[in-house]
Amino acid sequence: MSFTSEAAGALQISYTVSFPEAQAHYADIEMDIKGIAQSKLNLKMPVWTPGSYLVREFAKNVESFSAQSGGKAVDVTKVRKNVWQLNTQGVSSVKVKYRFYAFEISVRTAFIDVTHAFLSTSGMFFYPEGGLNLPSTIKIIPYKNWNKVSTSLEMVGNDPFTVKSPNYDILYDSPIEVGTQDIFDFKVGNTNYEVCMYGGGNYDKERLKKDMAKVIEEEVKIFGENPNKRYVFIVHNYVKGGGGLEHLSSTVLGATRDGYTKESTYEGFLSLVAHEHFHLWNVKRLRPIALGPFDYDNENYTTNLWIAEGFTAYYDNLTVRRTNLFPVEHYLTALAADFNTIDNTPGTKVQPVSQSSFDAWIKSYRPDENTINTGISYYNKGAVVGMMLDLEIINATQGKQSLDDVMRYMYNEYYKVKKRGYTDAEFKAAFEKFAGKKLDDFYAKYINGTDDMDYNKYLAYAGYRAFNEYEGHSIADLGIRMLPPANPAGRIKVAGVLRGTAAWVDGINVNDELVSINGVAATDPKTLMKDKNVGDKLDIVVIRDGRELTIPVTLKQTTQKKYSIQSRTDLTPQQQVVRKKWLNFN
Missing domain, CATH: 2.30.42.10 (PDZ domain)
Structure with missing residues (x-):
C-alpha cells in the first residue's frame, strides 16, 4: 500500500522529549506512531521556520535515527535530505528515536544547555507525509532542576510537562521553553498574557506589566479584537540581545539582560514587543496568499513582505508613540533613522521593495559584502512606505481615516470573511479605497520601482520636514x-x-x-x-x-545623508488635524 494523506488521517502520534546530555546540547526524542495502515511511511522534517525566510536545513541536526516495532527493528531509508522512509509492511505501530543537536542562539533555532531548553518546534519534530492536519501530544521529561514549561500549546490535563497540538501548523507555530524561567502574567481585556523571562535581568515586572499592556491595548484598537484568549512572550535575556520571531499565539524575543533601566534600550524593547505582537494579526492571520498553507519543504515566495514585515516595522514605534511611552521627538528620530538606512543603501536604486520581498530567501538572510549595493530591506523601506500611505489617507480624509482602517478592513475581509490570504492587487485596491485615488504611480515609483522616496511630500501633510544635515556641505x-x-x-x-x-x-x-x-x-x-x-x-x-x-x-x-525631522512653526488647521491623528499628538 502506498502512502496517502487518507491513510495518514488514521495515525495517532505522540512525542517524548528528554535531555540526558543537556550539557552537550542534545535532546533525545521518541515519536510513537499508532494506527499505521500503509506499507511505507515517510517522516519529514521542515527545512525552514515560518517568519524567517531562509531554508535552514534543520535535518542537519538529526542523528541516530532508528525505528522499531514490538522490539524489532524497522527498516529505515533516508530518501531525501529531510525525509526518512520507514518500511511498515505488516506493522501497525512504530517507535522512532533520534537525537537532536541544539546549539544555535537565535529566536528561530533550538538551543539546549544545562540552564534551559528552547525547543523551536518547526526545526525539531518530524511529521508524517500528508499528515499536517494530525493532532499530537508532547511529553517533556525535564533535566535535573528544570521545573517550568512556557508555551502557547494547551496542557494535557493538569500536567504542565505534557502538551497537545491540534495539527502540525499549530505545533510548528508554538515554541516551547523549559527550565527555571521567571514567569509573570497580566490580563488585557479577555486575553491572558504570560511573560517568561530566561537569563535574569534588571527588569521591573510591575512596570513591564503596565507598559506592555498599554502597547497591546493600542494594537487591539487597530484591529478591533484580540483573537487570542492566551498569549505567551518568551524572552531570552543575554549580555546583548535583540530580535524576535512571531507566532500565532506567542512570540520569542531576544533582549539585553541589564538594559531595562536604560531609557533607549527599554524603549527599544517595548518597540520589539509591539512589533512581534502586531504580527499576531499582520502575517499570522492577515497574510499574503503565498504564506499559508505552508510548504515546509520549499521556499514560499511572496512580493508582499514589505506589508507583512515592513508595515509591522512601521507600527512598532508608532504604537509605542501613541501610548505616550516615549515622546514625539524619539519617534521622529527613529523615523529619520529609517530614512538614513534607505538613502545610505545604494541597493535602494537597484532593487524594488517588492523584489526585495520575493528575494528574501536568497538575499535578506544571506547578506554578503556587496549586499548593501544590490538590495534594500523590506523592513525599513516597507515601514516608510507605510508612513507615506498612512499620511496620504489621513490627509485625504481630513483625519477621519488612516492606515489603521485599511489594516482592519483587510483583516476582516480576508482573514475572517474570505478565510484566505490576500493578493498584491487586493491590498492595492484597499489602499485606493481608503485613499480615494488610484495608486498606480505610487506603486510604479516606490513598490515596483526604485525612485527616490519623496519623504517631504508626505511629512508636509503633518507639518514636518526631513532635513539632510549634509546638504550644502562639502564632505x-x-x-x-x-x-x-x-x-x-x-x-x-x-x-x-x-x-x-x-x-x-x-x-x-x-x-x-x-x-x-x-x-x-x-x-x-x-x-x-x-x-x-x-x-x-x-x-x-x-x-x-x-x-x-x-x-x-x-x-x-559623500553619497551619505543624515536626516533629522523638523516641525513647521506655522501649522495650518489641516496639518494640525493630520498630526494629531497620526501621532496621537495632544
Whole structure:
C-alpha cells in the first residue's frame, strides 16, 4: 500500500522529549506512531521556520535515527535530505528515536544547555507525509532542576510537562521553553498574557506589566479584537540581545539582560514587543496568499513582505508613540533613522521593495559584502512606505481615516470573511479605497520601482520636514565600511565598498587592510578623513592577499545623508488635524 494523506488521517502520534546530555546540547526524542495502515511511511522534517525566510536545513541536526516495532527493528531509508522512509509492511505501530543537536542562539533555532531548553518546534519534530492536519501530544521529561514549561500549546490535563497540538501548523507555530524561567502574567481585556523571562535581568515586572499592556491595548484598537484568549512572550535575556520571531499565539524575543533601566534600550524593547505582537494579526492571520498553507519543504515566495514585515516595522514605534511611552521627538528620530538606512543603501536604486520581498530567501538572510549595493530591506523601506500611505489617507480624509482602517478592513475581509490570504492587487485596491485615488504611480515609483522616496511630500501633510544635515556641505568620503583593527599590525580592514564612491571607482576592495594614506599610518577609523577635501588625490597603501599595493584614489563628495525631522512653526488647521491623528499628538 502506498502512502496517502487518507491513510495518514488514521495515525495517532505522540512525542517524548528528554535531555540526558543537556550539557552537550542534545535532546533525545521518541515519536510513537499508532494506527499505521500503509506499507511505507515517510517522516519529514521542515527545512525552514515560518517568519524567517531562509531554508535552514534543520535535518542537519538529526542523528541516530532508528525505528522499531514490538522490539524489532524497522527498516529505515533516508530518501531525501529531510525525509526518512520507514518500511511498515505488516506493522501497525512504530517507535522512532533520534537525537537532536541544539546549539544555535537565535529566536528561530533550538538551543539546549544545562540552564534551559528552547525547543523551536518547526526545526525539531518530524511529521508524517500528508499528515499536517494530525493532532499530537508532547511529553517533556525535564533535566535535573528544570521545573517550568512556557508555551502557547494547551496542557494535557493538569500536567504542565505534557502538551497537545491540534495539527502540525499549530505545533510548528508554538515554541516551547523549559527550565527555571521567571514567569509573570497580566490580563488585557479577555486575553491572558504570560511573560517568561530566561537569563535574569534588571527588569521591573510591575512596570513591564503596565507598559506592555498599554502597547497591546493600542494594537487591539487597530484591529478591533484580540483573537487570542492566551498569549505567551518568551524572552531570552543575554549580555546583548535583540530580535524576535512571531507566532500565532506567542512570540520569542531576544533582549539585553541589564538594559531595562536604560531609557533607549527599554524603549527599544517595548518597540520589539509591539512589533512581534502586531504580527499576531499582520502575517499570522492577515497574510499574503503565498504564506499559508505552508510548504515546509520549499521556499514560499511572496512580493508582499514589505506589508507583512515592513508595515509591522512601521507600527512598532508608532504604537509605542501613541501610548505616550516615549515622546514625539524619539519617534521622529527613529523615523529619520529609517530614512538614513534607505538613502545610505545604494541597493535602494537597484532593487524594488517588492523584489526585495520575493528575494528574501536568497538575499535578506544571506547578506554578503556587496549586499548593501544590490538590495534594500523590506523592513525599513516597507515601514516608510507605510508612513507615506498612512499620511496620504489621513490627509485625504481630513483625519477621519488612516492606515489603521485599511489594516482592519483587510483583516476582516480576508482573514475572517474570505478565510484566505490576500493578493498584491487586493491590498492595492484597499489602499485606493481608503485613499480615494488610484495608486498606480505610487506603486510604479516606490513598490515596483526604485525612485527616490519623496519623504517631504508626505511629512508636509503633518507639518514636518526631513532635513539632510549634509546638504550644502562639502564632505569628502572614501566610501568604505570598516572593521576596527583586529590584527597584530593594528590595521583597519575594509568590510564593504559603497557603489559609486571614490573607493568603488578607484578600486579599493573588501578585505583590503589599510596601511597608510599619503604616508600617514591608517589606524583610527574616526580620523581617516580628517582634514581631507573633495578632489584630494591620495596614495592609499593596502595589504591585499599578503601583498602590499599602492592605490591612487581621488576623493569624492559623500553619497551619505543624515536626516533629522523638523516641525513647521506655522501649522495650518489641516496639518494640525493630520498630526494629531497620526501621532496621537495632544
